């Protein structure tokens with residue numbers, strides 16, 4: 001394969017909000033091949049309930065949204081990246097409306113919900129709590145209708161192919177197992193999250209860290225891997241990916257009660273049930289451990305008709321387990337939910353390897369800092385997809401300088417994936433879960449190192465990423481945002497730096513500049 005030409009396609013890996021939007025936008029400037037390992041639209045996007053945060057209300061402002069984003073990010077946000085997603089929020093909502101996403105309205109205006117750690121009602125949603133499903137339906141129809149986009153379903157990306165230090169193609173395996181290499185002028189990883197690092201997760205089975213693992217093997221830098229956001233309230237019922245009881249339910253007034261029926265969040269945080277996710281998740285985990293028995297979510301004091309009308313998906317999930325969302329206490333547990341870390345990328349999705357983009361949850365831009373504000377995930381994915389499409393329309397030789405590539409070794413091949421994966425998940429949950437400490441992290445690293453490599457590609461991707469995530473958790477000897485160390489329970493200002501990994505070696509990114517004062521914070525302080 002020679003040097004890629006501009007006639008060669010962009011290959012997009014993944015068909016959630018990030019891959020879908022990028023493929024559609026990039027098709028304006030050249031051919032696109034979209035490979036996606038399951039059916040079109042499978043992934044976390046389809047499961048998103050709460051919605052998309054954007055300062056679209058007249059009483060709200062970009063500054064207030066940014067203030068909340070930076071506060072949640074706990075000193076680790078890249079302020080420019082955070083400002084970019086907040087600034088572009090209203091435009092991205094308008095763009096999704098143009099793509100046919102029917103967001104909920106009241107009186108002709110977008111209906112807005114308030115979620116945890118937001119100072120205003122600014123979460124745009126569709127179908128009540130079925131926002132992601134509505135997005136996927138609209139994007140899937142548009143992808144299928146666009147003749148400039150070749151969609152390959154059941155096609156699994158295995159390796160980013162390089163030539164002379166830049167991307168030249170993608171090796172993938174089809175549904176029939178046949179492997180092939182396609183030439184590409186660029187590859188964009190939009191492969192989603194890594195919830196399958198943990199046994200308790202809200203993520204679908206395909207969230208196996210493929211994006212970061214493929215990028216690392218191509219020599220790209222990864223970042224923020226110690227930062228996994230655990231959702232505090234997954235439905236503690238059933239097998240497989242745990243159903244999410246979205247923050248919006250607490251936003252409407254639901255309260256948390258321990259096994260003795262006592263409300264405990266007002267003692268934990270001034271915003272009580274609407275406090276930051278990490279605070280709520282740890283409080284629930286501790287209560288469950290102290291008293292045994294599940295913590296429950298209680299909506300019995302709210303209007304039953306309004307509850308069922310506003311949260312039809314959650315009500316249906318509860319009903320499937322014989323529970324009435326409006327009348328029964330609903331058992332909940334923390335679960336791995338959102339990967340803040342991933343492929344180090346700028347706001348155009350450019351990784352440190354020329355021609356390799358990362359967009360959506362598999363990218364780490366620094367916009368979320370140490371903790372993602374609720375509903376900023378879909379927003380960041382949409383902003384990154386637009387940024388990447390712009391970059392792809394320009395000169396790809398004009399690539400920002402990054403650290404020299406240092407590829408991780410390719411995986412060997414073998415058998416026994418399911419057993420290895422279960423052991424990996426158990427090691428991560430115990431050692432690199434909701435709360436960590438040095439002994440637990442060391443034990444997890446020993447267990448991970450003892451596991452066989454080469455069982456199957458996805459388990460290998462999880463192993464590569466798990467090992468780096470555990471090392472990163474060990475390196476961050478402080479508590480900050482989503483990362484809580486029992487043995488270092490406070491933040492350490494000297495560690496307010498992002499940790500990147502190149503070829504398995506850690507690098508501290510330049511200290512995160514202090515956020516410029518902005519109106520919302522200035523007003524509050526005054």
Ligand SMILES: Cc1cc2nc3c(=O)[nH]c(=O)nc-3n(C[C@H](O)[C@H](O)[C@H](O)COP(=O)(O)OP(=O)(O)OC[C@H]3O[C@@H](n4cnc5c(N)ncnc54)[C@H](O)[C@@H]3O)c2cc1C
Pocket residue numbers: 013014015016017018019035036037038040041042043044045046047048049050051052053131132155156157158190191192193202203204206210211244337338359360361362374375376377378379381
């Ligand atoms: C239950 C749940 C609820 C959520 N609710 C919200 C919310 O209300 N608001 C919000 O902002 N965020 C929410 N999030 C987070 C948000 O949904 C995700 O961060 C976002 O949808 C990720 O989009 P994505 O396009 O990056 O990845 P995904 O939507 O996960 O898509 C990844 C795609 O990559 C494909 N893929 C993966 N590996 C490969 C490979 N090797 N080869 C080919 N294809 C591959 C997958 O099949 C899939 O199509 C929620 C997440 C979950 C799990």
